Amino acid sequence: MEPIVFYDIPADAFQDRMWSPNTWKTRYVLNIKGLPYTTVWVEFPDIAAVSRKIGALPTQEGPDGSPIYTLPAIYDPNTKSAISESAAIARYLEKTYPNFKPTLIPPETDALHAAFEAVFWKTLWPDLRQIMLPPTNALLNPRSAEYFRRTREAMDGEKLEDWTPAGSEKRERHWRGVERALDTFAEWLGTYGNREKLFFTGVDISYADITVASFLIWIERVLGKDSKEWQDVLRWNNGRWARFMDAFRKYEAVDVGVDAEV
Amino acid sequence: MEPIVFYDIPADAFQDRMWSPNTWKTRYVLNIKGLPYTTVWVEFPDIAAVSRKIGALPTQEGPDGSPIYTLPAIYDPNTKSAISESAAIARYLEKTYPNFKPTLIPPETDALHAAFEAVFWKTLWPDLRQIMLPPTNALLNPRSAEYFRRTREAMDGEKLEDWTPAGSEKRERHWRGVERALDTFAEWLGTYGNREKLFFTGVDISYADITVASFLIWIERVLGKDSKEWQDVLRWNNGRWARFMDAFRKYEAVDVGVDAEV
Numbered sequence: 001m002e003p004i005v006f007y008d009i010p011a012d013a014f015q016d017r018m019w020s021p022n023t024w025k026t027r028y029v030l031n032i033k034g035l036p037y038t039t040v041w042v043e044f045p046d047i048a049a050v051s052r053k054i055g056a057l058p059t060q061e062g063p064d065g066s067p068i069y070t071l072p073a074i075y076d077p078n079t080k081s082a083i084s085e086s087a088a089i090a091r092y093l094e095k096t097y098p099n100f101k102p103t104l105i106p107p108e109t110d111a112l113h114a115a116f117e118a119v120f121w122k123t124l125w126p127d128l129r130q131i132m133l134p135p136t137n138a139l140l141n142p143r144s145a146e147y148f149r150r151t152r153e154a155m156d157g158e159k160l161e162d163w164t165p166a167g168s169e170k171r172e173r174h175w176r177g178v179e180r181a182l183d184t185f186a187e188w189l190g191t192y193g194n195r196e197k198l199f200f201t202g203v204d205i206s207y208a209d210i211t212v213a214s215f216l217i218w219i220e221r222v223l224g225k226d227s228k229e230w231q232d233v234l235r236w237n238n239g240r241w242a243r244f245m246d247a248f249r250k251y252e253a254v255d256v257g258v259d260a261e262v
Numbered sequence: 263m264e265p266i267v268f269y270d271i272p273a274d275a276f277q278d279r280m281w282s283p284n285t286w287k288t289r290y291v292l293n294i295k296g297l298p299y300t301t302v303w304v305e306f307p308d309i310a311a312v313s314r315k316i317g318a319l320p321t322q323e324g325p326d327g328s329p330i331y332t333l334p335a336i337y338d339p340n341t342k343s344a345i346s347e348s349a350a351i352a353r354y355l356e357k358t359y360p361n362f363k364p365t366l367i368p369p370e371t372d373a374l375h376a377a378f379e380a381v382f383w384k385t386l387w388p389d390l391r392q393i394m395l396p397p398t399n400a401l402l403n404p405r406s407a408e409y410f411r412r413t414r415e416a417m418d419g420e421k422l423e424d425w426t427p428a429g430s431e432k433r434e435r436h437w438r439g440v441e442r443a444l445d446t447f448a449e450w451l452g453t454y455g456n457r458e459k460l461f462f463t464g465v466d467i468s469y470a471d472i473t474v475a476s477f478l479i480w481i482e483r484v485l486g487k488d489s490k491e492w493q494d495v496l497r498w499n500n501g502r503w504a505r506f507m508d509a510f511r512k513y514e515a516v517d518v519g520v521d522a523e524v
Contacts, residue, residue, distance in 0.1 A: 091453065108463045112374035112470065114450035115462075119381035188376035191353065200377075201370045208374065 127177030301519030389439025
C-alpha cells in the first residue's frame with residue numbers, strides 16, 4: 001500500500017516537532033498498528049487551506065456558523081479519501097485496514113468508546129486547558145503562535161499569561177481539577193475490583209487509552225519531565241500513570257516528514 | 263439458591279407498584295438474568311432504617327457530610343451480603359453468579375461502562391429531572407410523597423409545581439434538552455455507521471442499555487403512554503426508542519413482594 005499522508009502541526013522547540021495532544025492520538029494509532037505513513041507539517045494559519053485542498057471536512061463551527069478546520073487529518077491515496085477528527089480517523093483506519101492489528105476500537109465497545117470520548121472532554125479538558133494552553137503557545141512556531149494566541153484569547157477574553165500564572169490560586173485550583181479527573185479515570189479503570197488494571201478494555205491498549213496518553217504526553221513534553229506537575233502525575237494513583245505511559249514509549253516515533261506547501 | 267431480597271419503593275398508583283428508574287435497573291438485571299428474587303417495598307422515610315438493618319452502605323453524602331441511603335439495595339442470603347447502588351449491584355451479581363446469563367457488563371467493557379454511567383447522568387438527568395420529578399411526586403404514596411417533596415424542593419428552592427408547569431417555556435426548553443440527550447445516545451450507537459444498531463455492545467442488551475431503558479420506562483409510566491411526551495420519544499430518531507423498548511417488554515415482570523416491617 002501507499003503511505004497514508006498524516007497532517008500534523010509542528011513546534012520546532014521539540015527535536016521531533018511533536019506536541020499536539022489531538023494529533024498524538026492519530027500518530028499513536030498509526031504507530032501502534034504499524035501502518036505506513038508520512039507526515040506533512042502544517043502551521044495553524046494554513047490548516048484551513050490544506051484541509052480544503054485535500055477535501056477534509058471542517059470539524060467544528062464558529063459562533064457565526066463558519067466552518068473550522070482542525071488537525072489531525074489524513075489523506076489516504078489508496079482509497080482517495082480525506083478524513084478529519086481523530087476518532088473518525090481511528091474508525092476509518094480500523095474499517096479500511098482490519099488486518100493491521102491490534103483492533104483499537106473492538107466493535108462491541110464502539111458505542112461505549114463514543115460515550116467515553118464525550119465524557120473524557122467534560123472531565124479533563126476544562127481544567128487542563130487552563131494550565132496547558134499558555135505554555136503551549138510559548139513553544140509554537142511564530143506564525144502558529146500568533147494565530148493560536150489570537151483565537152484562544154478571543155474565546156476567553158483574557159491574555160494567556162493571566163490564565164494560570166505560576167504560584168496563583170487559580171493555577172492550584174485548575175491543577176487540583178486535573179488531579180480529580182485522573183482520579184476519576186482511575187476509578188473507572190478499577191471498578192471491577194482490579195486496582196492494577198491499566199487499560200480500558202483490559203489487557204491491551206485501546207483507543208480510550210490512546211486518548212488519555214495523548215493528553216498526558218502533552219503535559220510531559222510542554223511542562224517538562226522535571227516539572228512539579230509531571231512529577232505529580234507520575235505519583236498520583238500509586239504510580240498508575242507512570243506504568244501506563246511506559247506502555248506507550250515504543251509508539252512515540254515521529255518521522256521527519258515534509259512541510260506543507262501552501 | 264435462596265432468593266435475593268430486592269428493596270424497592272412502591273407507588274400504589276400503579277397496579278404493580280413499580281415506578282423508580284433507579285430500581286428498574288436492578289429489576290431488569292434480575293429479570294434478564296432470571297435470578298430468583300423477592301421484593302420488599304420500602305417507603306422513602308424508611309429507606310435509611312432498612313438499609314442500616316441489612317448493612318447496606320450509604321451511596322451519597324448530604325451537604326453537611328451526613329450519610330444518605332438510597333434504593334435499590336439487595337440482601338443476598340446466599341453470601342450474607344448487602345449491596346446498594348444499581349451499578350454496584352449489577353457488578354456484584356455478575357461476579358457472584360457468572361452462570362446466570364447473559365453477561366450484562368462484559369469484562370472488556372467494564373471501565374467504559376463506568377464512563378458511560380458518568381456521562382449518562384451528565385447528558386440526560388439535568389433536563390429530565392425537571393420534567394419528571396413533579397409528576398412523580400404526585401403519584402407516590404403519602405408518606406413517600408411528603409418526604410420526596412421536602413427533600414427535592416430543598417435542593418432547588420422552588421415548589422415542585424413551579425419547576426416545569428404544562429405549557430411553560432421552561433418545560434419546552436427542558437424537553438428539548440431530553441430530546442438532545444437521546445439524539446446524543448443515538449449518535450454514539452450509530453458511530454460505526456450502523457444506524458440500526460439498538461444496543462450499546464452490539465446485538466445483546468448490556469447494562470448501558472438497561473440504564474437508558476429504566477429512564478425511558480419512567481417517562482412512559484409516569485407521563486402515560488398517550489402523553490405528548492411519550493409519543494415524542496417513540497417518534498424521535500426514526501422510531502429507534504420504540505424498537506429499543508420493545509426488547510425490554512418481556513423483562514418487566516414485577517412480583518407482589520411484601521411491605522418492609524419498620
